[in-house]
Amino acid sequence: MTASTSPTPAASASTTSRTPAPARRMSFGRWFAEIGWRHIVGIIAVIFAVFPILFVFSASVNPLGTVAATGLIPTQFSLEHYTSLLRGEHGAFTRWYLNTVIVCVTVAFVQVFLSVLAAYAFSRFRFAGRRIGLLSLLLVMMFPSILSMIAIYSMISDLGDAVPLLGLNSIPGYLIVLLGGSLGQVWLIKGFFDTVPKELDEAAIIDGCNHWQVFTKILLPALVPILATTLLLSLVGVLSEFLLGSIFLTADENKTLAVGLYGLLSENRSNNLGVFAAGSMMIMVPVIILYQFLQRYIVGGSTAGAVKG
Numbered sequence: 001m002t003a004s005t006s007p008t009p010a011a012s013a014s015t016t017s018r019t020p021a022p023a024r025r026m027s028f029g030r031w032f033a034e035i036g037w038r039h040i041v042g043i044i045a046v047i048f049a050v051f052p053i054l055f056v057f058s059a060s061v062n063p064l065g066t067v068a069a070t071g072l073i074p075t076q077f078s079l080e081h082y083t084s085l086l087r088g089e090h091g092a093f094t095r096w097y098l099n100t101v102i103v104c105v106t107v108a109f110v111q112v113f114l115s116v117l118a119a120y121a122f123s124r125f126r127f128a129g130r131r132i133g134l135l136s137l138l139l140v141m142m143f144p145s146i147l148s149m150i151a152i153y154s155m156i157s158d159l160g161d162a163v164p165l166l167g168l169n170s171i172p173g174y175l176i177v178l179l180g181g182s183l184g185q186v187w188l189i190k191g192f193f194d195t196v197p198k199e200l201d202e203a204a205i206i207d208g209c210n211h212w213q214v215f216t217k218i219l220l221p222a223l224v225p226i227l228a229t230t231l232l233l234s235l236v237g238v239l240s241e242f243l244l245g246s247i248f249l250t251a252d253e254n255k256t257l258a259v260g261l262y263g264l265l266s267e268n269r270s271n272n273l274g275v276f277a278a279g280s281m282m283i284m285v286p287v288i289i290l291y292q293f294l295q296r297y298i299v300g301g302s303t304a305g306a307v308k309g
Helices: 009-017 028-061 080-087 093-124 130-142 145-162 171-179 186-195 198-206 211-222 224-239 243-248 257-267 273-298
Strands: none
Touching (some): 080 273, 093 171, 093 186, 093 224, 093 273, 130 186, 145 243, 186 224, 224 273, 243 257, 257 273
């Protein structure tokens, strides 16, 4: 048998006496060149983003509500513009809000759902016309919606003659118009699909899963970040849509917030600034809350949900 060796007292003493060398402090010039300039750029970006928000908030709490009396920092505080909007003194604001929620939720979920299905097919399957279909989607996305406005108006007008519920000046008809771009997120989601290894699909198929089970149980959990991103982008895009809404929605009870608030501002741009700002703040708050809720999914790992337990 061999005797076990133990470190000598001198060796152990020399080991314990070693202390790490103190880290050298980075010079200010090097710190600024590598890190500091990023802080300056970030501060400038924050100021640039906060400036319009602060001005709108100041106008919304200013009891005068005029352009001349509104500054960057509010000097007076009043909720008069908020209460007048909710009481309906400047139009059916609550109805506009409800219409906007219905349109945004419906269009966003249908758009993301159809885009996910199409992106899965384009990413995982190989079929005739696949490349042409992808290029066609890209080509359609390059043209603005204003180019097809006359054609869409004629189509919805003719559809309203047959089915009045889906015609002009109706929320269902406006929904049909917006749902025409339901595949607008295909390229973005397909690019994310391509980053998920196909070995996950093959392993699930070997375990006995079909394509639908692979899609719902393996791939969808891995797509939570991109689904949250596309859902948020779709909601914000529909919320800010004004051009088509101003043409198809003319009755006061059928307007969305973008169309209704623009009508208030166009009637008297100076005196209605406070009312317009109050309505903008009430639109802004739910979007910020939704973004804060989805932020943890947006920054999540791309394949975190596909790891087997």
